[in-house]
Amino acid sequence: MGEEGVKLYGNILSPFVLRVEWALQLKGIKYEYVNEDLSNKSPQLLQYNPVHKMVPVLVHNGRPIAESAVIVEYIDEAWSDFYPLLPSNPYQKATTRFWAKFVEEKCLHGSFDVLSRVGEEQLQAVKEMQESLKTLEGHLEENKFFGGETIGFVDIIAGWMPSWLGMIEEIIGIKIINEEDLPLISAWIKDFLDHNLVKETMPPQEKVMAHMRAIRENVLSAMSA
Amino acid sequence: MAAVGGEEVKLLGAWPSPFVMRPRIALNLKGVGYEFLEEVFGVKSELLLKSNPVYKKIPVLIHAGKPICESMIIVQYIDEVWAAKGSAILPADPYDRALHRFWAVYIDDKWFPSLSGISRAQTEEAKAEAVEQVFAGLKLLEEAFEKCSKGKGFFGGDTIGYLDIALGCYLGWLKVTEKMTGIKFLDEEKTPLLVGWGERFCADDAVKGVMPETNKLMEFFKVLQAKFKAASAK
Numbered sequence: 001m002g003e004e005g006v007k008l009y010g011n012i013l014s015p016f017v018l019r020v021e022w023a024l025q026l027k028g029i030k031y032e033y034v035n036e037d038l039s040n041k042s043p044q045l046l047q048y049n050p051v052h053k054m055v056p057v058l059v060h061n062g063r064p065i066a067e068s069a070v071i072v073e074y075i076d077e078a079w080s081d082f083y084p085l086l087p088s089n090p091y092q093k094a095t096t097r098f099w100a101k102f103v104e105e106k107c108l109h110g111s112f113d114v115l116s117r118v119g120e121e122q123l124q125a126v127k128e129m130q131e132s133l134k135t136l137e138g139h140l141e142e143n144k145f146f147g148g149e150t151i152g153f154v155d156i157i158a159g160w161m162p163s164w165l166g167m168i169e170e171i172i173g174i175k176i177i178n179e180e181d182l183p184l185i186s187a188w189i190k191d192f193l194d195h196n197l198v199k200e201t202m203p204p205q206e207k208v209m210a211h212m213r214a215i216r217e218n219v220l221s222a223m224s225a
Numbered sequence: 226m227a228a229v230g231g232e233e234v235k236l237l238g239a240w241p242s243p244f245v246m247r248p249r250i251a252l253n254l255k256g257v258g259y260e261f262l263e264e265v266f267g268v269k270s271e272l273l274l275k276s277n278p279v280y281k282k283i284p285v286l287i288h289a290g291k292p293i294c295e296s297m298i299i300v301q302y303i304d305e306v307w308a309a310k311g312s313a314i315l316p317a318d319p320y321d322r323a324l325h326r327f328w329a330v331y332i333d334d335k336w337f338p339s340l341s342g343i344s345r346a347q348t349e350e351a352k353a354e355a356v357e358q359v360f361a362g363l364k365l366l367e368e369a370f371e372k373c374s375k376g377k378g379f380f381g382g383d384t385i386g387y388l389d390i391a392l393g394c395y396l397g398w399l400k401v402t403e404k405m406t407g408i409k410f411l412d413e414e415k416t417p418l419l420v421g422w423g424e425r426f427c428a429d430d431a432v433k434g435v436m437p438e439t440n441k442l443m444e445f446f447k448v449l450q451a452k453f454k455a456a457s458a459k
Contacts, residue, residue: 051331051365063320070326077319090305091291097298102279135279 006031007059009045011038012203013211015160016068017056021201022156023075026083069100072156085153099139099146100157106132107161114176115168115212116219122172129176137184144191151195162189163202167209171216232289234259237273239266241445243394244296245284246435250390251303253431255311297329300390312384321373322387325380328369329391336362337395343402344450359410366392367416374418378425385429393426400439401446 008024008031010017024031036045036055048057048064057064058071060078065071076085087093110132113125139154140146146154169176179186192198234252236259238245252259264270269281276285276292286293286302293302304314315322339358346352373380373388380388403410413420427436437445 060320065320065323065327067327067330070323070330073326074319074323077322090302091288091293093305094293094298094302097301098293098295101295101298 005059005061007034008032009034009036009042009048009057009059010055011036013038013208014055015164018201018203019068019156019159020056020058020071020075022151022159022197023072023085025197025201026085026151027075027079028082029075029079069104069157072153076153083150085147085156087152095139096146096153099136099154102132102136103154103158103161107136107158111161111165111168114172114174115216118220122174126174126176130181133177133182133185137182140184140188142184145188151192151197155192159192159198162192162198163205164208164212167205167212171209171213233287235262235287236260237262237264237270237276237285237287238283239264240437241397241442242283243398246394246432247296247390248284248286248299248303249435250385250394250431251300251314253435254314254385255303255307257303257307257310296394297333297387297391300387304387312381313386314381314390315387316381324369324373325386325388325391328366328373328380328388331362332366332391332395336366340395340399340402343406344446356406356408360415363410363416363419367419370418370422374422379422385426385431389422389426393423393432396423396427397437397439397442401443404439404443405446 006024006029008017008020010020010033012035021033034042034044036042038055041053045055045057046053048059049066052066054066056068056071057066058074059065060074065074072085086096107129110125110129114122114129117125136158143149145151146158151159165176177186177189234257236245236248236252238249238261240263249261262270262272264273264283272287273283273285274281276287277283277294280294282294284294284296284299286299288302288306293299300314315325336359339355339362342355343352343359346355369388370380375382377383379385380392385393399410402408411420411423426432
């Protein structure tokens with residue numbers, strides 16, 4: 001399968017778009033990045049993702065794929081001869097998919113709860129987040145990355161956590177990840193942020209933080225309205 | 226029950242669960258025998274807690290002693306391990322696979338929650354909104370069917386595939402909701418392709434024996450509702 005006509009519709013504020021960029025770059029795939037103004041979505045985006053109208057959308061030879069995890073698996077299967085993102089063994093593959101889903105369901109939703117709550121409820125959300133991370137840490141074992149020596153599927157799906165959780169900690173003024181309680185996750189965060197690909201693709205922190213502060217304010221003002 | 230290389234296949238589950246039905250259909254499509262270990266409602270067995278410590282939920286497939294959790298992940302596992310047997314569950318082409326996966330995520334994350342939202346709705350307004358969302362979703366799925374089936378009988382083409390399993394497992398609960406609300410969700414005038422598909426799916430050999438009867442499911446649902454009401458009244 002050729003690399004002709006690979007387009008990624010995205011936005012710098014989206015951690016989901018980053019997942020796709022990492023997958024494409026790890027595979028050495030050349031692509032055109034189309035920046036979307038999410039307050040004024042292009043007709044192409046609405047045509048390519050009519051169901052959700054969201055980024056990321058990958059368009060390969062004119063055919064669109066949406067949903068970041070689905071896109072990453074597509075990239076792994078369509079460009080299968082270089083840098084496998086998922087293991088080939090069915091049991092290991094199933095385990096990989098399981099933990100990716102866990103990250104999505106527990107950690108992603110959990111982080112939104114942490115960002116959007118106050119007082120006791122927020123502390124409870126932080127505690128639950130820490131428990132989820134502890135559970136996830138078990139899967140890391142003694143490996144550098146979830147994918148082993150190199151970044152794999154779970155690293156890509158969980159890759160928003162190192163910088164986004166750090167930003168959330170700063171916004172809410174509460175530490176979520178303590179090195180003594182989560183030593184392996186802390187080590188993974190350091191190694192992940194130190195990876196060249198991650199360094200090169202890191203979005204501007206001030207812009208993302210401003211965006212997340214706005215999300216928090218919107219949720220809080222809606223609650224007190 | 227022995228399968229590839231003589232390894233045992235067990236499935237932890239319960240008859241009313243649409244999620245449990247998914248791997249059962251997949252195993253049937255592959256002609257793989259398995260031992261069905263039925264969980265008692267309201268009591269989680271030692272084996273379940275040991276095999277799925279993270280979620281403590283069914284279904285769990287145990288193959289050669291190793292557990293696999295999450296229904297659609299189990300379905301993919303079955304498709305990959307027994308690739309040489311029966312019919313393929315996921316299509317061969319990566320783009321078609323992506324379409325099946327995309328719609329399966331939509332069904333689980335958006336469509337089914339609106340369906341189950343109908344019975345959980347506290348106000349008439351909330352109920353009407355959930356009903357509208359279910360209809361809107363079915364319209365999208367009708368279009369998806371046209372695209373994926375390419376004129377054949379299932380989302381997977383000639384045989385039941387990943388997306389058929391993802392949506393079809395909810396047909397029993399859809400029928401229960403139709404009976405309880407008096408609303409015909411699968412309507413020949415609105416979504417004719419899905420109506421035909423639904424009948425073919427339920428009649429298929431891989432599905433027939435594992436799709437619960439609507440009346441039985443209805444009775445189970447009433448017991449569930451009564452239990453929740455009693456629990457919330459305390």
